[in-house]
Amino acid sequence: MGNEVDAGKGSDGRRRAARTGGIPASSGAPRPLLELRDLAITFSTSNGDVPAVRNAHLTVMPGETVAIVGESGSGKSTTALAAIGLLPANGRVSNGSIIFDGEDITHASEKRIVELRGSSIGMVPQDPMSNLNPVWKIGFQVKETLKANGLASTPQDVAKVLSEAGLPDAASRANQYPHEFSGGMRQRALIAIGLSCRPRLLIADEPTSALDVTVQRQILDHLDTMTEELGTAVLLITHDLGLAAERAHKVIVMYKGQVVEAGPALELLTNPRHPYTQKLVASAPSIASRRIASAKRAGVETGDLLAPATPHGAVADKVIEVEDLTKVFKIRGSWGKSTDFTAVDKVSFSIARGTTTAVVGESGSGKSTVAKMVLGLEGATSGSIRFDGVDITTLGRKEMFDFRRRVQPIFQDPYGSLDPMYNIYRTIEEPLRVHGVGNAKSREKKVRELLEQVALPSSMMQRFPNELSGGQRQRVAIARALALDPEVVICDEAVSALDVLVQAQILNLLADLQSELGLSYLFITHDLAVVRQIADHVAVMEKGRLVEQGTTDEVFDNPRTAYTQALLAAIPGAGLVLPPEVA
Amino acid sequence: MAWYIVRRFLQLIPVFLGATLLVYFLVFSLPGDATAAICGERGCTPAVVAGLREQYNLDQPFWIQYLLYLKGVLTFDLGTNFSGRPIATIIAEVFPTTAKLAVMALVIEAVFGIVFGLVAGLRKGKIFDSSVLVLSLIVIAVPIFVLGFLMQFLIGVKLQWTNPTVSGDATFAELLLPAVVLGLVSFAYVLRLTRTSIIENVNADYVRTATAKGLSRRRVVVVHVLRNSLIPVVTFLGADLGALMGGAIVTEGIFNVNGVGNTLYRAVLNGDGPMVVSIVTFLILIFCLANLLVDLLYAWLDPRIRYA
Numbered sequence: 001m002g003n004e005v006d007a008g009k010g011s012d013g014r015r016r017a018a019r020t021g022g023i024p025a026s027s028g029a030p031r032p033l034l035e036l037r038d039l040a041i042t043f044s045t046s047n048g049d050v051p052a053v054r055n056a057h058l059t060v061m062p063g064e065t066v067a068i069v070g071e072s073g074s075g076k077s078t079t080a081l082a083a084i085g086l087l088p089a090n091g092r093v094s095n096g097s098i099i100f101d102g103e104d105i106t107h108a109s110e111k112r113i114v115e116l117r118g119s120s121i122g123m124v125p126q127d128p129m130s131n132l133n134p135v136w137k138i139g140f141q142v143k144e145t146l147k148a149n150g151l152a153s154t155p156q157d158v159a160k161v162l163s164e165a166g167l168p169d170a171a172s173r174a175n176q177y178p179h180e181f182s183g184g185m186r187q188r189a190l191i192a193i194g195l196s197c198r199p200r201l202l203i204a205d206e207p208t209s210a211l212d213v214t215v216q217r218q219i220l221d222h223l224d225t226m227t228e229e230l231g232t233a234v235l236l237i238t239h240d241l242g243l244a245a246e247r248a249h250k251v252i253v254m255y256k257g258q259v260v261e262a263g264p265a266l267e268l269l270t271n272p273r274h275p276y277t278q279k280l281v282a283s284a285p286s287i288a289s290r291r292i293a294s295a296k297r298a299g300v301e302t303g304d305l306l307a308p309a310t311p312h313g314a315v316a317d318k319v320i321e322v323e324d325l326t327k328v329f330k331i332r333g334s335w336g337k338s339t340d341f342t343a344v345d346k347v348s349f350s351i352a353r354g355t356t357t358a359v360v361g362e363s364g365s366g367k368s369t370v371a372k373m374v375l376g377l378e379g380a381t382s383g384s385i386r387f388d389g390v391d392i393t394t395l396g397r398k399e400m401f402d403f404r405r406r407v408q409p410i411f412q413d414p415y416g417s418l419d420p421m422y423n424i425y426r427t428i429e430e431p432l433r434v435h436g437v438g439n440a441k442s443r444e445k446k447v448r449e450l451l452e453q454v455a456l457p458s459s460m461m462q463r464f465p466n467e468l469s470g471g472q473r474q475r476v477a478i479a480r481a482l483a484l485d486p487e488v489v490i491c492d493e494a495v496s497a498l499d500v501l502v503q504a505q506i507l508n509l510l511a512d513l514q515s516e517l518g519l520s521y522l523f524i525t526h527d528l529a530v531v532r533q534i535a536d537h538v539a540v541m542e543k544g545r546l547v548e549q550g551t552t553d554e555v556f557d558n559p560r561t562a563y564t565q566a567l568l569a570a571i572p573g574a575g576l577v578l579p580p581e582v583a
Numbered sequence: 584m585a586w587y588i589v590r591r592f593l594q595l596i597p598v599f600l601g602a603t604l605l606v607y608f609l610v611f612s613l614p615g616d617a618t619a620a621i622c623g624e625r626g627c628t629p630a631v632v633a634g635l636r637e638q639y640n641l642d643q644p645f646w647i648q649y650l651l652y653l654k655g656v657l658t659f660d661l662g663t664n665f666s667g668r669p670i671a672t673i674i675a676e677v678f679p680t681t682a683k684l685a686v687m688a689l690v691i692e693a694v695f696g697i698v699f700g701l702v703a704g705l706r707k708g709k710i711f712d713s714s715v716l717v718l719s720l721i722v723i724a725v726p727i728f729v730l731g732f733l734m735q736f737l738i739g740v741k742l743q744w745t746n747p748t749v750s751g752d753a754t755f756a757e758l759l760l761p762a763v764v765l766g767l768v769s770f771a772y773v774l775r776l777t778r779t780s781i782i783e784n785v786n787a788d789y790v791r792t793a794t795a796k797g798l799s800r801r802r803v804v805v806v807h808v809l810r811n812s813l814i815p816v817v818t819f820l821g822a823d824l825g826a827l828m829g830g831a832i833v834t835e836g837i838f839n840v841n842g843v844g845n846t847l848y849r850a851v852l853n854g855d856g857p858m859v860v861s862i863v864t865f866l867i868l869i870f871c872l873a874n875l876l877v878d879l880l881y882a883w884l885d886p887r888i889r890y891a
Contacts, residue, residue, distance in 0.1 A: 084795060086794060088786070114797060114798075117795055118795070118798075119797055122795070123795035125791070125795070126788075127788060131789050131791075132789055133793065134789075134811070135884065135886060136806075136810075137886075141793075144796070144798060144802070145797065145798075149796075177886045177887065190792070193792070197797070
């Protein structure tokens with residue numbers, strides 16, 4: 001059975017390669033597969049028309065991979081979605097034209113667009129969690145794609161499509177629902193759907209940004225192999241310049257709805273001309289500038305000179321010591337039975353005062369559970385967490401309340417962690433009020449100071465979270481965390497939801513605050529590139545265990561375990577060799 | 584799954600005990616002598632009163648009365664009401680009419696509510712949507728007896744399309760008008776719920792992905808938008824089925840339907856304790872079963888829900 005499928009796949013692949021290879025040759029000079037000319041896209045809102053994209057030029061040749069890079073709101077997704085008529089209801093192409101394989105489809109009929117979708121232009125969407133319909137089996141969702149495009153859709157065909165996308169055991173997997181799949185598997189299913197009808201162009205909209213780095217690498221490698229084999233052109237949309245440079249022949253940089261620069265990937269990286277591209281190249285974490293880390297280290301070192309006795313000194317220097325920390329969850333099974341799941345398994349590490357320790361791992365490695373336990377939000381099954389020498393697992397209610405004042409969190413999602421009904425003033429003032437600090441007047445003064453510290457204007461106090469950008473919200477979250485003058489701040493994926501440039505700003509801010517206020521950070525992240533920029537010590541977690549720890553330089557320059565090596569190798573752009581002035 | 588259903592049935596036991604106890608206590612603690620309701624204005628001789636007291640265990644303390652009643656229920660003997668008719672017979676007589684009315688009302692509100700809600704949701708902000716929203720608001724705001732009498736007067740009396748009241752046979756045609764009135768308010772809620780749900784789901788990522796696959800608009804709407812949007816609607820409909828089965832006292836009163844609601848209403852007026860307790864207990868069981876049905880339907884609609 002498995003052999004048959006494989007054999008079929010091989011011969012089909014060759015046939016298709018021959019066919020797609022034949023097209024440019026027969027028409028003489030190669031004709032672009034997709035061409036956007038002077039494209040302008042407008043959204044009609046209650047405040048009138050808002051231009052989202054202006055004068056976008058773009059050419060994709062058959063079989064070529066073109067990447068569009070930009071931050072969120074730059075119009076990169078909108079541009080790509082316009083090509084298959086998937087603009088939101090209030091968006092429209094207000095100028096210019098979209099030409100697919102010589103045919104102007106700018107204002108093509110709904111019928112014609114439906115014909116093109118799937119069979120000529122496929123799509124792999126961004127978030128594997130939300131892009132599969134949760135109520136239908138995976139197989140059904142593949143099958144209807146084949147059926148809608150007039151292809152054979154027997155269970156064997158469905159299994160073949162899924163196994164091509166690298167899904168193991170596809171025939172039985174097809175009978176499962178999306179929630180039974182991991183993120184990486186879902187993305188494989190989505191890739192299977194996108195490529196199932198052998199489109200000549202694939203639009204991949206941030207296809208891996210929601211996945212762990214190692215999974216990301218596997219998925220992208222597989223996508224590369226498949227599209228190469230099938231001769232599919234790819235329009236790759238990403239916010240990650242490193243990833244774009246690594247995967248694409250040509251990179252197009254968009255900023256505020258306009259194409260600001262376009263060219264071959266490496267040329268653009270080494271010689272960015274537009275100021276925005278230069279900024280992007282400079283702050284892309286994946287292309288590894290160590291500037292923040294070095295700037296911060298300079299700050300720490302001057303601090304060290306003032307108090308030379310502290311490093312490697314007394315026990316009191318360790319602000320947090322975690323020893324043999326274990327967390328076992330009971331998972332409810334059928335018939336009332338429960339099984340144990342060890343989320344955190346005998347983890348020990350410590351944070352020296354005024355430094356940053358990063359806990360790195362993939363999702364499911366238990367790193368967030370560690371953060372919750374250190375915050376006292378989740379009880380430990382065994383082991384101890386000592387804060388300033390006192391074990392917090394033994395604290396009573398009142399001592400816990402005082403402890404919370406000294407350890408504050410910053411969470412990942414700045415959209416979810418701020419109460420939408422509280423204005424910014426109330427958000428930042430709330431912890432002060434809860435802990436009974438000062439009176440109304442002194443609290444307002446404190447809030448103003450905090451806003452100043454995180455570089456937000458005090459006029460922002462009366463605004464609500466929905467009026468703020470992601471970066472601004474995260475600044476508010478930081479201000480709130482700092483309101484009680486904590487000694488330790490626990491950042492749980494605090495910058496992973498942000499665009500690179502904003503991310504760099506927030507990391508800088510955190511580094512500045514650390515040298516200014518002597519804060520200690522526990523940084524929970526899956527992003528090794530961020531770790532390199534901010535951490536002094538790194539602890540790597542895998543499946544609940546701590547597999548490696550050391551100073552950042554040790555771990556990065558000389559990773560001991562295979563797992564850490566795999567994590568490091570998976571950073572997009574890690575393999576790029578750049579001239580020294582950029583790197 | 585089997586275990587889940589067994590557990591849900593086991594849960595019926597405490598619900599049943601608690602409900603009967605509560606209702607029994609309320610009826611018991613009502614002021615006035617229950618025998619007075621039987622004897623009417625002329626009154627009975629003390630000997631007859633004493634006989635009645637013994638027959639209905641009224642001479643026993645509350646706990647004994649309750650336990651005797653429970654014993655009766657568990658041996659499928661609901662006893663007789665104050666007019667001496669077996670209660671089980673009465674329920675068997677009136678319940679089919681109420682069930683018929685309830686199912687008709689449910690079908691009407693579900694079909695029209697979902698269809699109108701779907702169209703309104705897909706055409707958000709257009710004329711159809713706005714007018715349906717205003718109309719549904721009016722239906723929700725106006726009390727049900729006003730709507731009932733109005734429709735009875737217009738359709739039954741003026742236009743004479745149907746009988747203004749329902750005869751003892753309670754035929755399908757006769758029940759249609761009461762069913763429309765009964766379903767009207769829930770129709771407005773179903774419509775609004777479906778509309779909101781559709782609007783939310785139409786912009787979901789998986790709907791866009793489905794469109795990108797090359798599916799026709801119709802298929803995207805039916806297969807990917809509608810099923811997901813029905814999940815909250817089904818919850819509402821199920822809870823409503825339980826409520827409708829309980830009989831609609833007002834609607835049954837207006838159209839003179841000989842159903843559970845009307846019977847219960849009369850029993851309350853007559854102070855017929857055994858009858859009230861039995862009917863209410865029956866209704867509670869029906870409500871619990873309807874809820875169980877909804878939960879199972881829910882799991883079928885949304886495979887992420889697994890009962891264990």
